[in-house]
Amino acid sequence: MSTIALDRGARHGLTLAWRGVLKIRKNPEQLADVTIAPIILLVMFTYLFGGALAGNTDAYLQTLVPGVLVMNILQASMTAGVQLNTDVSKGVFDRFRAMPIARSAPLVGAVLADVVRYVVCVAVLLLVATVMGYRVQTGPVELLVACGLAILFGLCFCWAAVFIGMLLKTPQAVQGIMIVLIMPLTFGSNVFVGTETMPGWLRAWADVSPVSLLSDALRGLMNGGAIAGPLAGSLVWMAAAVAVFFPLATWAYRKRV
Amino acid sequence: MSVAIRAHGLVKHYGETKALDGVDLEVPEGKVVGVLGPNGAGKTTAVRVLATLLRPDAGHATVHGHDVVKNPRAVRSLIGLTGQYASVDEDLSGTENLVLLARLLDHSRAGARARAAELLERFELTDAAGRAAKTYSGGMRRRLDLAASLVGNPSVLYLDEPTTGLDPHARNEVWAVVRRLVADGVTVLLTTQYLEEADQLADTITVFDHGRVVAEGRPDELKRRIGSQTLQVRPTSARDLDAVQRILADLTGNAPMRNDDTGLLTAPVDDPVLLSTLVRKLDDAGITADELALRLPSLDEVFLALTGKRSEADKQTEGSVA
Numbered sequence: 001m002s003t004i005a006l007d008r009g010a011r012h013g014l015t016l017a018w019r020g021v022l023k024i025r026k027n028p029e030q031l032a033d034v035t036i037a038p039i040i041l042l043v044m045f046t047y048l049f050g051g052a053l054a055g056n057t058d059a060y061l062q063t064l065v066p067g068v069l070v071m072n073i074l075q076a077s078m079t080a081g082v083q084l085n086t087d088v089s090k091g092v093f094d095r096f097r098a099m100p101i102a103r104s105a106p107l108v109g110a111v112l113a114d115v116v117r118y119v120v121c122v123a124v125l126l127l128v129a130t131v132m133g134y135r136v137q138t139g140p141v142e143l144l145v146a147c148g149l150a151i152l153f154g155l156c157f158c159w160a161a162v163f164i165g166m167l168l169k170t171p172q173a174v175q176g177i178m179i180v181l182i183m184p185l186t187f188g189s190n191v192f193v194g195t196e197t198m199p200g201w202l203r204a205w206a207d208v209s210p211v212s213l214l215s216d217a218l219r220g221l222m223n224g225g226a227i228a229g230p231l232a233g234s235l236v237w238m239a240a241a242v243a244v245f246f247p248l249a250t251w252a253y254r255k256r257v
Numbered sequence: 258m259s260v261a262i263r264a265h266g267l268v269k270h271y272g273e274t275k276a277l278d279g280v281d282l283e284v285p286e287g288k289v290v291g292v293l294g295p296n297g298a299g300k301t302t303a304v305r306v307l308a309t310l311l312r313p314d315a316g317h318a319t320v321h322g323h324d325v326v327k328n329p330r331a332v333r334s335l336i337g338l339t340g341q342y343a344s345v346d347e348d349l350s351g352t353e354n355l356v357l358l359a360r361l362l363d364h365s366r367a368g369a370r371a372r373a374a375e376l377l378e379r380f381e382l383t384d385a386a387g388r389a390a391k392t393y394s395g396g397m398r399r400r401l402d403l404a405a406s407l408v409g410n411p412s413v414l415y416l417d418e419p420t421t422g423l424d425p426h427a428r429n430e431v432w433a434v435v436r437r438l439v440a441d442g443v444t445v446l447l448t449t450q451y452l453e454e455a456d457q458l459a460d461t462i463t464v465f466d467h468g469r470v471v472a473e474g475r476p477d478e479l480k481r482r483i484g485s486q487t488l489q490v491r492p493t494s495a496r497d498l499d500a501v502q503r504i505l506a507d508l509t510g511n512a513p514m515r516n517d518d519t520g521l522l523t524a525p526v527d528d529p530v531l532l533s534t535l536v537r538k539l540d541d542a543g544i545t546a547d548e549l550a551l552r553l554p555s556l557d558e559v560f561l562a563l564t565g566k567r568s569e570a571d572k573q574t575e576g577s578v579a
């Protein structure tokens with residue numbers, strides 16, 4: 001009986017994920033923030049500052065790509081909040097709620113559809129990086145693990161986005177808060193420059209921030225180098241994000257939906 | 258006859274606003290109840306409570322015996338809802354919208370496609386089936402929304418202002434659909450701001466104002482209380498307003514409604530022959546009129562007749578009454 005219920009719940013979640021994917025396909029411009037924006041960043045930073053920062057652009061690109069990947073996934077995971085909020089405020093969820101389906105199905109569907117966004121975002125970025133001259137120094141297994149870690153990172157942090165998305169009234173407000181939150185997380189990190197030249201207070205944060213730690217772990221996996229330390233640190237961050245934001249997100253979702 | 262929807266003492270407050278202030282409602286199986294009320298009367302709030310989307314602060318409601326708060330899942334498997342604002346997914350096509358809902362109701366892939374095609378055909382949307390819903394006109398969107406609420410073959414259907422904003426042709430189409438559903442045995446709770454719509458479709462009309470039921474009855478009963486038509490006079494000179502008011506009161510036996518800004522007097526009448534009598538009386542008194550007409554009563558007049566006071570919303574839209 002309960003396995004049947006679970007089975008139906010999963011199926012409804014998948015059906016709603018299909019809706020999300022369909023919407024992405026209909027509005028590919030929705031993916032601009034996770035495809036075009038990072039490409040511009042990659043090109044701009046590499047050719048403008050790469051020479052000055054790392055001696056030559058090729059060396060800079062090697063350290064930049066894993067970092068931009070992390071930053072990008074974080075950005076992609078934040079859009080879940082905006083999308084959910086839009087669905088709720090437009091009344092689309094009212095129809096789902098008046099149907100005999102699991103209450104969590106729309107949320108499960110939204111998060112599953114997000115994984116598709118993450119995959120697109122990783123694929124596009126790696127493709128562009130390769131065209132620009134980036135080369136993975138390790139092997140395909142390490143690369144796959146790196147991509148998997150990035151996607152897992154997005155899945156862990158998207159609960160913060162769901163929480164904010166369910167708490168605020170309008171999609172615009174959600175978007176605004178997301179930008180305020182993402183800026184210090186991404187720029188206060190070692191994605192673009194090493195932390196050595198930062199003032200003490202900023203360095204203290206940038207050295208332990210989740211974006212820095214995962215960037216380092218991905219650099220180790222994709223370019224070679226230390227993996228264990230930064231990987232352990234990023235896993236702690238991911239677990240903490242889930243521990244804090246998953247209950248908050250489900251609480252806010254239940255209150256709203 | 259069994260009761261499909263039963264609500265008792267429903268209360269829902271938003272701060273100071275009493276959206277619902279003790280509403281009782283009963284809809285017999287297979288019948289249409291029209292909930293008539295001005296803006297802010299609590300119609301949508303009532304529908305949302307009955308559709309399990311909103312918890313009432315007090316009172317309880319059942320659909321075919323299932324409590325909307327305690328057993329929402331059972332209620333949801335019986336109902337269909339077309340909300341006041343179209344809730345179709347604008348990015349998806351008509352077909353995709355309906356297939357999605359059919360899949361959520363556990364139709365097989367092929368079954369879902371067939372159900373979608375059947376409903377699109379029935380609502381004359383086959384030609385637009387593949388287009389994104391955001392390219393649909395208001396009437397088409399409404400029809401798709403209506404189709405969406407029928408995917409699961411509900412035995413109880415809620416329609417929240419299904420024809421607001423539609424042109425007369427589209428309105429007639431929606432009415433035809435509702436009549437066909439009722440012929441098939443579906444119970445319908447319909448909200449509207451139009452007396453005519455309630456009159457056309459409903460077996461019983463419940464009038465809401467400020468979260469309360471202020472009147473209830475069969476359309477003909479209510480109309481008898483309201484007067485089936487309204488006599489409307491605008492004397493050429495505002496000085497004649499008093500005299501005309503006396504003549505109207507005399508003639509109809511009701512106190513006419515007077516608007517000094519527009520110089521318009523209106524009074525409910527049952528007998529259309531009174532119009533020619535009025536013409537003669539005005540002639541005798543040497544009064545000329547710019548406007549002299551018989552028309553159906555407006556919602557404002559319904560409220561005046563039923564509650565003895567005018568509805569808040571209609572005071573503001575007075576200028577548009579003509």
Ligand SMILES: Nc1ncnc2c1ncn2[C@@H]1O[C@H](COP(=O)(O)OP(=O)(O)OP(=O)(O)O)[C@@H](O)[C@H]1O
Binds near residue numbers: 275295300341
């Ligand atoms: N979520 C809410 N928060 C605060 N007030 C609300 C909320 N929902 C409804 N109200 C208030 O409750 C009252 C009844 O609203 P409701 O939407 O039920 O009216 P209605 O009869 O459907 O009106 P309309 O004809 O404009 O659709 C209104 O005064 C409205 O402002």
Ligand SMILES: [Mg+2]
Binds near residue numbers: 300302
């Ligand atoms: Mg309403």
